[in-house]
Amino acid sequence: MKKLINKVEDVVKEQVEGLCLAHPELMLSEDPCFVYRKADNDSVALVSGGGSGHEPMHAGFIGEGMLRAACPGQVFTSPTPDQMFECGKAVNTVKGVLLLIKNYTGDVLNFETAVELLHFEDIPVGSVTIDDDVAVKDSLYTAGRRGVGATVLIEKIVGAAAQRGDDLGQLEVLARDLNNKSRSFGVALDACMVPAAGKTSFDLADDEIEFGVGIHGEPGIERRKTCDVQSLVADMLKELLENTGYSRTLRTWNRKEGSWDEVEAQVEDFTAGDELIVMVNGMGATPASELYGAYREVYKGLEAAGFKVARNLIGNYCTALNMEGFSVTLLKADEEALKLWDAPVNAPSLRWGK
CATH class of the missing domain: 3.40.50.10440 (Dihydroxyacetone kinase; domain 1)
Known part of the structure; x- marks a missing residue:
């Protein structure tokens, strides 16, 4: 360690x-x-x-x-x-x-x-x-x-x-x-290392990601094969926007x-036309350049679905030590919330x- x-x-x-x-x-x-x-x-x-x-x-x-x-x-x-x-x-x-x-x-x-x-x-x-x-x-x-x-x-x-x-x-x-x-969804590309444990908190194969990971490394929806960021963000947005009712x-x-x-x-359900505050959050070990690449896909995906990205926040804000990965948070914002x-x-x- x-x-x-x-x-x-x-x-x-x-x-x-x-x-x-x-x-x-x-x-x-x-x-x-x-x-x-x-x-x-x-x-x-x-x-x-x-x-x-x-x-x-x-x-x-x-x-x-x-x-x-x-x-x-x-x-x-x-x-x-x-x-x-x-x-x-x-x-x-x-x-x-x-x-x-x-x-x-x-x-x-x-x-x-x-x-x-x-x-x-x-x-x-x-x-x-x-x-x-x-x-x-x-x-x-x-x-x-x-x-x-x-x-x-x-x-x-x-x-x-x-x-x-x-x-x-x-x-x-x-x-x-x-x-x-508000809704959030996270993905891990690699695990974090807790000082007291002296080893990674879970194991991922080189070609695996944890889809829906928690900020302590808790399991998500599934282990799946790695893919390009466009496909990954599209799947994350699907989970965020279709989780209704x-x-x-x-x-x-x-x-x-x-x-x-x-x-x-x-x-509350999200519907086309809503204004959103969007956060693309690093888990601790993801380069800022990759977070901006992910934000590009989030922005394009939301705009294509009819949402307006009213404000954004990109960076490391809610991390998991040195976990490699990121999360997306969407908050439906009215005029008062934006103010x-x-x-x-x-x-x-x-x-x-x-």
């Missing part, structure tokens, strides 16, 4: 220290571990997190117009409830805290525990679970669909709404609406009752506007 690390057990600690040294506006709590920034206003504090190995998600998105804080777990391992509880207390404002959770069993259990603990501290708190991966319904780490690339887009748009002063309830509604309008049950925190409610959520997308953001890994 060739890695730029010292001791395996110190990987996450040393890497988040390096992030904060490079970006002095970020502050590090070492015990428990979380990264945060001071509040520049009394807006709702957006907090996210999850297992490390997906950088720059999440700590790279802490900044004005996006997250207030992030809790990194060990590599591909959920952060603990005490991390999120102490983090929520540290960044709480008069408007409260909103936790954005990727749908993985460990993340959901631990974040929900933190929600309850924050509630008992009389801190206004809400949570939204993101489950945008249409490849499989259930996987090794989830009950239901996995939370992947749409998390980045939702953090950006909801972060802009928080920055302008929306309240906690409004942000919860917005985040759930965006989740219902499904609903799922999500848990929402009832602040008034101090309990969890289950609500049925219907994922919030265009609003200024100033985070280490996402910056535009004033």
Whole structure:
């Protein structure tokens, strides 16, 4: 194993220290571990997190117009409830805290525990679970669909709404609406190597790809033979655009009752004429040139199907260590979502506007 690390057990600690040294506006709590920034206003504090190995998600998105804080777990391992509880207390404002959770069993259990603990501290708190991966319904780490690339887009748009002063309830509604309008699909050309394991997380033959892979290397729909990027993207778009008419049950925190409610959520269908925010996301080891080649095929395929690519994001945003591959995320965006997308953001890994 060739890695730029010292001791395996110190990987996450040393890497988040390096992030904060490079970006002095970020502050590090070492015990428990979380990264945060001071509040520049009394807006709702957006907090996210999850297992490390997906950088720059999440700590790279802490900044004005996006997250207030992030809790990194060990590599591909959920952060603990005490991390999120102490983090929520540290960044709480008069408007409260909103936790954005990727749908993985460990993340959901631990974040929900933190929600309850924050509630008992009389801190206004809400949570939204993101489950945008249409490849499989259930996987090794989830009950239901996995939370992947749409998390980045939702953090950006909801972060802009928080920055302008929306309240906690409004942000919860917005985040759930965006989740219902988002879909992602990923492909692995080669596996990643987890430092603690010292070997690749799965095996692919030289002429194989994993079609529908998860961001931890979880199996997708099938192993299939490699092909040209035009054919591969066409198959990915087919999965993204034809995955219609499904609903799922999500848990929402009832602040008034101090309990969890289950609500049925219907994922919105995509129809020709819709405006889309499109992300072509690298898994960590795919050259930028190849990502742009893939985006070319995504753009042409969507335009041919009658969709308008209104905004785009191409690069490494939701990675899987050094996995070779990419994912495509589509978010159906109305005028309000596009306005919030265009609003200024100033985070280490996402910056535009004033």
